[in-house]
Structures are given as C-alpha cells and as structure tokens.
Amino acid sequence: MTIYFYKVWQPYGCFSNFSSHPIQIHGTYWSTVEHYYQAQKFVGSKDAAIIPVIHAAATPEEAAALGRCNSRTLRLDWDVVKTQVMREAVLKKFLTHTDIREILLATGDEMIVENSPTDYFWGCGTDKTGNNHLGKILMNVREEIRRLRLYSVITSDCLTE
Numbered sequence: 001m002t003i004y005f006y007k008v009w010q011p012y013g014c015f016s017n018f019s020s021h022p023i024q025i026h027g028t029y030w031s032t033v034e035h036y037y038q039a040q041k042f043v044g045s046k047d048a049a050i051i052p053v054i055h056a057a058a059t060p061e062e063a064a065a066l067g068r069c070n071s072r073t074l075r076l077d078w079d080v081v082k083t084q085v086m087r088e089a090v091l092k093k094f095l096t097h098t099d100i101r102e103i104l105l106a107t108g109d110e111m112i113v114e115n116s117p118t119d120y121f122w123g124c125g126t127d128k129t130g131n132n133h134l135g136k137i138l139m140n141v142r143e144e145i146r147r148l149r150l151y152s153v154i155t156s157d158c159l160t161e
C-alpha cells in the first residue's frame, strides 16, 4: 500500500521537510530540513546574504517563502546539486532522530509519495504523475539506514542519536 504524506499534521507528517526535526550539517544547526534546503539555493550566489535570514526564519513556511522569492538569484548549479543537497539533509534528519527513524523503517518496502498538489518535482502533483523525488529520497534513505544498521550489528557499532 502506497504511503502518502504532505502536511506535518497529516499521517506520516514526520516525512515532510517542514517537520520540526533539527539537523546539524557542517557544524551548523538548522531548525528543519526546509530551512537548510532553502538556504543552500544561495550558496555562492550574489544573494548569499539571505542565507542567515533563512537560517533565522521562525518557521519552515517563512524559510520557504524567502527561498522561493523570484527576485533573488539562485546559485548557478542549483538544478544539478539540489537533489544531492536534499538527500544529505534528509539522511541526516533520520540518522539524528530515533523516533522518526523507526517510523521510516516500519514502512518496510512500501512506496512513499509526497502528495503535493502543486509540486511535480519533489512530489507527485495533483494528477499523481509527478517525479516524486522526495519520496524517492526517503526510500533511498530507508535503504541506506538499513545498510548502516546491518553494518553496526556486524561491527557492534551503534547508530548515534
């Protein structure tokens, strides 16, 4: 059975990048994956001054609005790197937070889909034909964590909180 998620207050809301699960990447804490992802759009761009503003945004909605403002210039390689940026942040989120890691692992091999009515890149869009890249990343991260868990059993290592 396909697992659909979108808003944080709906079933599987912890899979949303807007969920309140902070991450630390390259020594900096980010309130949500969405804060980190939106800020990365401007690394090395002439509008990089917006990065600390996005970092300090009170909500992921505010961070997204800042990052989506059309008058700012995105980094030149954004379309090339954005999927990798997202994967790194989503992996970090599920390695950091034990409770949601267990929820992700408990989905077994089910298909996971971001049920966004508007986004045909990260989600499936209103007619379900979208690319669902966020769902694909979540399934890939699920596999990666299973691999790491197997490795930790073999080596008696631990996944750290």
Ligand SMILES: Nc1nc(O)c(N)c(N[C@@H]2O[C@H](COP(=O)(O)O)[C@@H](O)[C@H]2O)n1
Residues within 6 Å of the ligand: 006, 007, 008, 016, 017, 018, 034, 037, 064, 067, 068, 114, 116, 119, 122, 134
């Ligand atoms: N508007 C909105 N509300 C939510 O609750 C969402 N989960 C999303 N989707 C996320 O938006 C991000 C993509 O942003 P850009 O279009 O690249 O600026 C990504 O994190 C989606 O998962 N949108």
